[in-house]
Amino acid sequence: MAAPTVEQAAQPAEKTAAQADVVIETRNLSKTYRDFWGRQKVRALKALDLEVRRGEIFGLLGPNGSGKTTTIKLLLGLLFPSSGQAYVFGEEAASVKKNEKIGYLPEESYLYKFLNAEETLDFYGRLFDMPAKVRKERAESLINMVGLQWARRRQLREYSKGMTRRIGLAQALINDPNLLLLDEPTSGLDPIGTREMKDLILRLRDEGKTILVCSHLLPDVQDVCDRIAILHQGELKELGRVSDLLRVEDVTQIRARGLSDEVKEEIRNLIQQHGGVVEGIENPTATLEQLFLEIVKDSEARPGRRAPAPAEK
Amino acid sequence: MVIEHDILTFFEWLLPGAGGMGALLTFFLAVALLSVFLTLLAYLFTSVRHGPFEAFYVVAKSIATGVSDVANTSPRRVLALARLAVTEAVRRKVLIAFVVFLLILLFAGWFLDVRSDHPGRLYISFVLTATNYLVLLLALFLAAFSLPNDIKNRTIYTVVTKPVRGTEIILGRVLGFATVGTALLAMMCLVSYLFVVRGLDHGHAAIAETVEEMTDRNSQPIGVRGETTLNSHHRHTFEVDADGYGRTDAQMGHWHEVLAVAGPDGATQYEVGPPQGQLLARVPIYSRGPQPLRFRDRSGQPAEKGISVGDFWTYRDYIEGGSQARAVWTFQDITAEQFPAGLPVEMTLGIFRTHKGDIEQIVRGELEVVNPETEVRSEPISFRPTEFEIFHLDVPRDIRVVDPATQVSRDGDLFEDLVAEDGSTEIWVRCADPGQYYGMSRADLYLLAAERPFFLNFVKGYVSIWLQMVVVICFGVMFSAFLSGAVAMMATLATIVMGFFSGFIVGVFRGVLDPNAPVTEKVLGGGPIESFYRLITQKNVSLELDPSIGAVVIQTIDKGLVILMRTVVMIIPDFGRLGTANYVAYGFNIDGDLLAQHGAVALAYAVTVSLASYFFFKSREIAA
Incomplete structure (x- = not known):
């Protein structure tokens, strides 16, 4: 079984420590879609150079049709590059061996609708050549983790979108992967599901996994990603740490509690004295997400009555 | 039913020998030629995309990956994918095909000719043909649509991003669909066996009023003769000898045993047994040698051929009745161990009449067994063949023989006098009625070596269907590896039709x-x-x-x-x-060697086509 394969032979022989930390690497990666006659239709990706390092959450952002999903498919070997190379764990994207350490959650969970949750996880476990006992344990803990204990015996055709997403995530984690590729992980999830998904992503990162998230839901990405790349029309427009990219250098934000109107006026004057420009002093609003989460939390604590909005309390 | 081709033993067929270079060598030659051709084709296509140098690297690499993928194929993954294919088929209600089959059988009675001369043949070939087409159609649909559906629904994304080899995806499917098909075929086999046996079963009663005494020349009673009741659209006449044992004549391809038993009031009654002789699996031994069948012309001289009676399709050669013309079959390796009781000869002769007279009148013939070495011959055994039916004749062990030198006849032994040292013997057939002709071909006369259980032969017929099904599944999977579902189905269908x-x-x-x-x-x-x-x-x-x-x-x-x-x-x-439906329908045992050859052919196709499927699948962009 473990005979040296061609893919292994094709690996670069020497590896520096820095290279070993690079999980995903693309060099000049391009993809042009062609029609049946070989005529060019769309240039979906233009010369992408990207490095994703071990243990980070990397966000791939961009509007619809910007090449995010194409990039993921190229990394998985679902598409063949028109030119350039993609390496995952130092192996070519087309190699099968890299899949041992990868988990992939597709855009929509493309799962067999005629299987139930247990059968689904058992099937994917078998694809990793796991022995029966390991499969069973793994399936059990994943079903508990994504909260589908109550629907484990139901065929996936009866699942709601959110449930499908959860079982999709469970199948991506069946092999305890080192690298997770998540395509729109929060799409179709309610705010609670979204929060849980984001918490889970962070937890997985803390366990030392590398995660590539691709999304157009910016708040989601902002909350979790360490670094992001922004794609537009197949070209890389921006790349860097989220904190660096979003820092506004010449604006200072002050947050305080318990200030009277007089004090606020005093601060305003003080700023103006020093030549600063006051852009606004106001009470912050909570995000709708926060509001929603609090209502649900309250409702779960005291079921049966309309929960007062947090502001009224 | 005529077996046109000699059945070689499996190894004669497989290995190079007198008959040619053998199947194995032919196979490897074909595979080698095809691989070279396909590799060149792949290289050409790749060079258009990547240029000639890069293309060389790409093709070499995909072949190397192929070797590694085949070597690393994991049985557990193959079985997982096969299980998935089975589950899919079952949950998509593929069993409906079986219900359709039951419905066909249920209403088959409306379409099958109840007055057929050979209801046995009709029933058997009907069920085998119906199953054959139904199962091939099912295999076609299952195999051609599954992979394209998986790609269309993108469920394949979650599979190929696991450490699954292309070989496993292809093998898993082939195995899964073959399992579904096997289960269906097994059910169909059982049901159709019951249908045939129950459908052909019937009974008669002897009509007491028709029973009359038979006497010999000296007016001594030798038994009785009578008629049976009309059942299943036919009636028989029967003869029972003085010992109370007899049988009916053959009607619609079968006969019944008739026994005389004492009735409750002391009078003799005649009991007609179940139908016999229609569900058989005969094992024939055909004539062999440099001249398996040769002829003598009307003056007794060796002739190249018989007479042509002007048929367009001159399958049979004819010999003239009432003359010295004879047809001579040569048999080899005949031993007393194999035929302890004598030689059971069966023949189907073509009869050509030059004058009509009574068309029902049987044209008589004579048969001699001749030792090719010593030319000792048996006294002629005259027979009255049934036309269009297999006619059975036993040449007994103790037989009167004629020495060629003295022309004196004496008591002899079949194997001592009429079979040569090397085990060869000849059977000479002559037409006795002047002006009439017998037509014969090599396969028209054979020795009945054994009769095997019919059910086993029926199962062998289903094994043949199974082999065809596996080949169709492999082709379906191959086409579906690079074509869309409907196109893959058409391509597979075209393969089946062209194959037939x-x-x-x-x-x-x-x-x-x-x-x-x-x-x-x-x-x-x-x-x-x-x-x-x-x-x-x-x-x-x-x-x-x-x-x-x-x-x-x-x-x-x-x-x-x-x-x-x-x-x-x-x-x-x-x-x-x-x-092999004809073998079963006409009551001939399907030779194990033949089935083994078919099995080897099917296996060869399964392996090569699956391998081709793998390369087609591997070279396609799944998400494109």
Whole structure:
């Protein structure tokens, strides 16, 4: 079984420590879609150079049709590059061996609708050549983790979108992967599901996994990603740490509690004295997400009555 | 039913020998040629995309990956994918096919001719044919749509991003669908066996009023003769000997045993047993040697052939009745151990009448067993063959023989006097009625070596269907690896149809390109375009086209097309040859060697086609 394969032979022989930390690497990666006659239709990706390092959450952002999903498919070997190379764990994207350490959650969970949750996880476990006992344990803990204990015996055709997403995530984690590729992980999830998904992503990162998230839901990405790349029309427009990219250098934000109107006026004057420009002093609003989460939390604590909005309390 | 081709033993067939280079070598040669051709084709395509140098690297690498993938194929993953295919088929209600089959059987009675001369043959070939088409159709749909559906629904994304090899995806599918098909076939086999046995079962009663005494020349009673009741659209006459044992005549391909028993009031009653002789699996031994069947002309001189009675299709040679003309079959390796009781001879003779008289009148014949070394011959045994039916004749062990030198007859032993040292013997057949002719071919007369259980033979017939099914599944999976579902289905269907009509296509090829081929071995009317032209202009196939530029163009294109068709037919499986329904229907045992050969052919196709599927699948962009 473990005979040296061609893919292994094709690996670069020497590896520096820095290279070993690079999980995903693309060099000049391009993809042009062609029609049946070989005529060019769309240039979906233009010369992408990207490095994703071990243990980070990397966000791939961009509007619809910007090449995010194409990039993921190229990394998985679902598409063949028109030119350039993609390496995952130092192996070519087309190699099968890299899949041992990868988990992939597709855009929509493309799962067999005629299987139930247990059968689904058992099937994917078998694809990793796991022995029966390991499969069973793994399936059990994943079903508990994504909260589908109550629907484990139901065929996936009866699942709601959110449930499908959860079982999709469970199948991506069946092999305890080192690298997770998540395509729109929060799409179709309610705010609670979204929060849980984001918490889970962070937890997985803390366990030392590398995660590539691709999304157009910016708040989601902002909350979790360490670094992001922004794609537009197949070209890389921006790349860097989220904190660096979003820092506004010449604006200072002050947050305080318990200030009277007089004090606020005093601060305003003080700023103006020093030549600063006051852009606004106001009470912050909570995000709708926060509001929603609090209502649900309250409702779960005291079921049966309309929960007062947090502001009224 | 005639077995046209000699059945070689499995190893004679497989390995190089006198008959040619053997199946194994042919297979490897074909595979080698095809691989070289396909690799070149792949290289050409890749060079268009990547340029000639890069293409060389790409092709070499994909072959290397292929080798590694085959080597790393994991049984657990294959089984997981096979299980998935089975679950999918079952949950998509593939069992409906079985219900359809039951419905067909339920209403079959409306369509089957109840007055057929051979209801046994009719029933058996009906169930086998119905199952065959139904199962192939099912295999076609299952195999051709599954992979394209997986790609269309993108469920394949979650599979190929696991450490799954292309080989496993292909093998898993083939295995899964073969499992589903096997289960269905097994059920169909059982149900159709019951259908045949129950459908053919019937009984008669003896009609007491028709029973009359038979006496010999000395007016001594030798038994009784009578008629049975009319059941299942026929009645029999029967004869019972003085010991109370007898049988009916053969009607509709069967007969019954009749026993005389004492009735409650002391009178003799006649009990008619169940039908016999219609569900058989005979094991024939055919004549062999350099001249398995030879002829003597009317003056007794060796002749190249018999007489042609003017049939277009001269399958049988005829010998003239009431003359010295004879047909001689040579048998080899005949031993007393194999036939302790004597030689059971069975024959189906063609009879050609030059004067009518009573058309029901049987044309009598004589048979002699001759030792080819010593030329000692048996006294002629006269027989009255049943026409269009297999006629059975036992040559007893103790037999009167005639020495060639003295022409004196004496008591002899079949094996001591009439079988040569090397185990060869000859059977000479003569037509006794002047003016009438017997027609014979080599397979018309054989020795009945054994009778095997019919059920086993029936199962073997289903094994043949199973082999065809596996081959169809492999082709379906192959086409679906790079085509969309509907197109893959059409391509598989085309393969099946061309496979079944491969003989016809070879005939068309010879008709177009080999003007000297015998008329029985070619199809007139030209290639596809010429035939279509003849069809719309209503031109007779035996007329040459008027010489014109149009005709030349049509015929030139046709030549190219028939060469292409011939090449394709050489590659795809000859489904007609794989079918053994006729053996079962006509009551001949399907030879184990034959089945083994078919199995080897199917396996060869399964392996090569699956391998091709793998490369097709691997070279396709799944998400494109």
